Amino acid sequence: MLTFIGLGLYDERSITVEGRDALRDADRAFAEFYTSKLIGTTVEDLSAHHGLDIEVRDRAGTEQDPTPILDAAEEEDVVFLTAGDTMISTTHVDLRLRAVERDIETRVIHGVTAQSAASGLTGLQNYRFGKAVTLPFPYAHGGDDVPKSVVDSIEANLERGLHTLVYLDIKAHRDEYMTASTAAEMFADGWEDRLAVVVARAGSPEPLVAADRFSALAEREFGDPLHMLVIPGDLHHVEAEALETLGGCPSELLDPL
Secondary structure, eight states, X not given: OEEEEEOBSSSTTOSOHHHHHHHHHOSEEEEOOSSOOOTTOOHHHHHHHHTXXXXXXXXXXXXXXOHHHHHHHXXXXXXXXXXXXXXXXXXXXXXXXXXXXXXXXXXXXXXOOHHHHHHHHHXXXXXXXXXXXXXXXXXXXXXXXXXXXHHHHXXXXXXXXXXXXXXXXXXXXGTEEXXXXXXXXXXXXXXXXXXXXXXXXXXXXXXXXXXXXXXXXXXXXXXXXXXXXXXOOSOOHHHHHHHHHHHOOOGGGOOOO
């Protein structure tokens, strides 16, 4: 058996009860944290909390050389762990398909996602979000601006009145996390007065939501990672009220339908 488990958003307690039980019953556990990680805990604390050693795989060890994971799952009850939900922002469909090809039974135990948390914390309605995008560090794409592909996706959403969730780049292997203020500064070059919403530390005991112009957000500090941005499209009057009440949005920026 190979079970994919989403660990949720923050620490060793963010996992669902179903996921916790599956993890504690497993013979062996693998994990990857190269696309995201649980900021509120460590691998050592996660292992101790659940009573099972966790072998962390890097990107190559997960995507290019999954044989050790699959070999183990042929003989034992194996779990594969990721932050958030294992099949949403980080998708391991390929690993699951490889397991199926080897007649290994698989299942998925979902975890809380950044996408659902962004909607819930901001008050923006989930069904009004369009395509999500990821904003890379400038050095990662060879420029110092927002990539055209990101801008095009956001503009396509805005034309349809839809909100855009912007994941901010992380390099977990060296503890480098793009901040919301850095991202806002990048977007402010061209969208200075556009409304945006910062979501920081979703899933933690003290998440933060802040709504304002990109230019204003670029001047603020939002504390520890992880950070996300939401660029709202057309606002229902309840969404507008939520941004003002929950995110401190200046009323002059709100133009609800």
